[in-house]
Amino acid sequence: MGQCLFCQTEIREVLTLQELFDFGKKDRGTVCRTCEGKLPRLTGQTCCSGCMRPQESTNLCEDCRRWSSCYPELKIAHHACYAYTGAVKDWLQRYKFQGDYRLSAAFTNDLQAFRREHPKALFLPLPISIASYEERGFNQCEEMLKRAGIRYVQFLGNQHAGEKQSEKNRQERLLTTQPFSLLVGHEKYLKQEIILFDDVYTTGRTLYHAKSLLYKQGFRSVRSITIAR
Numbered sequence: 248m249g250q251c252l253f254c255q256t257e258i259r260e261v262l263t264l265q266e267l268f269d270f271g272k273k274d275r276g277t278v279c280r281t282c283e284g285k286l287p288r289l290t291g292q293t294c295c296s297g298c299m300r301p302q303e304s305t306n307l308c309e310d311c312r313r314w315s316s317c318y319p320e321l322k323i324a325h326h327a328c329y330a331y332t333g334a335v336k337d338w339l340q341r342y343k344f345q346g347d348y349r350l351s352a353a354f355t356n357d358l359q360a361f362r363r364e365h366p367k368a369l370f371l372p373l374p375i376s377i378a379s380y381e382e383r384g385f386n387q388c389e390e391m392l393k394r395a396g397i398r399y400v401q402f403l404g405n406q407h408a409g410e411k412q413s414e415k416n417r418q419e420r421l422l423t424t425q426p427f428s429l430l431v432g433h434e435k436y437l438k439q440e441i442i443l444f445d446d447v448y449t450t451g452r453t454l455y456h457a458k459s460l461l462y463k464q465g466f467r468s469v470r471s472i473t474i475a476r
């Protein structure tokens with residue numbers, strides 16, 4: 248069934264009857280069971296209800312309370328699949344910064360599961376700046392959706408010319424100005440539920456720029472998901 252994308256061992260799995268039955272729904276064979284078991288999954292942990300930061304209660308964390316006062320019109324909620332540590336951090340390093348394209352398939356199961364939970368919503372991968380695109384040659388989020396077979400729309404542009412979020416510290420990230428603009432044709436999606444998709448949630452700055460822009464244009468049902476936070 249191929250090699251595990253995380254540890255390169257050959258995947259030879261004996262499927263249970265239930266898994267055989269589910270086979271059509273799942274894209275098996277990209278991550279071995281051992282690695283999958285070690286991934287720092289956030290679902291099921293006690294987390295901030297706004298950003299899934301692990302903490303003692305589900306109350307909004309300090310950062311999310313700040314977003315809430317900054318954007319009282321928005322619902323402060325976000326879904327992240329994993330903690331940005333260990334294997335997940337290595338994955339992003341290899342996939343996004345070293346350009347190992349095979350790794351776009353690593354989280355197909357998580358994306359497809361989210362898709363099934365929100366069958367009517369449209370995915371919208373956050374666009375990267377032209378400079379990042381020229382350097383990398385691909386939008387890491389769009390490629391993940393393509394590999395997962397998930398249809399998406401793109402009606403946001405990213406006007407930021409050069410600066411890269413990944414090279415900024417926390418304070419610089421928080422001060423980032425609105426990078427997004429709406430492209431022609433967005434009007435026809437106004438009544439739709441939108442799922443903004445990005446790879447990592449760091450301060451929330453980028454996602455709240457996108458959410459507030461969409462809100463101002465009349466979008467009323469916008470949620471967000473990232474692989475990590």
Ligand SMILES: [Zn+2]
Nearest residue numbers: 251254279282
């Ligand atoms: Zn493995």
Ligand SMILES: [Zn+2]
Nearest residue numbers: 295298308311
């Ligand atoms: Zn939070």
